[in-house]
Amino acid sequence: MPKSDAYRPPVTISRKEFLIQGSDAEFRRSIYAMVQSVGRLLACRDAFGKELNLTPSQFVVLMGVAHAQGSGGVTIRELADHVALASTHVTTEVRRLEEAGLLIKRPSPVDKRSVRVFLQPQGEQEVARVAPFIRLINDVLFQDIDPDALKTAQAVARQLILNSESALAEIRKHHLQRKEQPAAAVTSRGAKRPYPAGSRSPHRSEGADTGRRGKAKASSSTG
Numbered sequence: 663m664p665k666s667d668a669y670r671p672p673v674t675i676s677r678k679e680f681l682i683q684g685s686d687a688e689f690r691r692s693i694y695a696m697v698q699s700v701g702r703l704l705a706c707r708d709a710f711g712k713e714l715n716l717t718p719s720q721f722v723v724l725m726g727v728a729h730a731q732g733s734g735g736v737t738i739r740e741l742a743d744h745v746a747l748a749s750t751h752v753t754t755e756v757r758r759l760e761e762a763g764l765l766i767k768r769p770s771p772v773d774k775r776s777v778r779v780f781l782q783p784q785g786e787q788e789v790a791r792v793a794p795f796i797r798l799i800n801d802v803l804f805q806d807i808d809p810d811a812l813k814t815a816q817a818v819a820r821q822l823i824l825n826s827e828s829a830l831a832e833i834r835k836h837h838l839q840r841k842e843q844p845a846a847a848v849t850s851r852g853a854k855r856p857y858p859a860g861s862r863s864p865h866r867s868e869g870a871d872t873g874r875r876g877k878a879k880a881s882s883s884t885g
Contacts, residue, residue: 706799713792716759719747723755727765727779728789735768735778764788 673686680689704718711721726745730736738756742749756779759765764785770776781789804812 703803706803709799710792710796713795714788717755719751720755720759722747723752724759724764724781724785725789727756727781727785731778731780735770735780737770737776737778741779759785 673681673684675681675686675689680686682688707721708718711718714721714724716724722745723741726741727736730741730744736744738749738753741756742752745752747755756765756767760767764782766780766782767777768780770778
């Protein structure tokens, strides 16, 4: 029996500039590489946090304060924008780090309804303690990458962040349209799940990393 032609799946993008002889293989390789690199960066961030007995998001908030406080401290909103986390999440982590003796909140001199966040002396010591480890890992991570290439990667990442707002809106629209389909059309064949239950995104939510300094007071002796 003669072999049929090899299966060729549909392309995953319709923009012709991303297709090579009608194939999206190179585009998909780029996506896989970006996803893998993000995973490795997050693994490094996790290691930095563990060095201080902090969760990844607590580590990011601590370092965010260190780099954004200046001489007058940093507001929760400014800190949230700086570290790209939700303000509610930043508020929670600031409280835990304050309980651990690493941060302190002081009333804003210009807006009494607001507070400004500063490093405590112990927080400064912890940042200084982990800095050599961070430098070591970053030196290895960015070996053979020149500054221009990093600027290009940053530009691509920022554009993806902007574009993702529209992309996520399309996802919400798609899900809403599916929900609005007649129930008979969805359940007529036993309402089987379209995908296995375990096929969801492997990325961890921020809420899952609250264990390490969830009891922040217990770790205030880190030094």
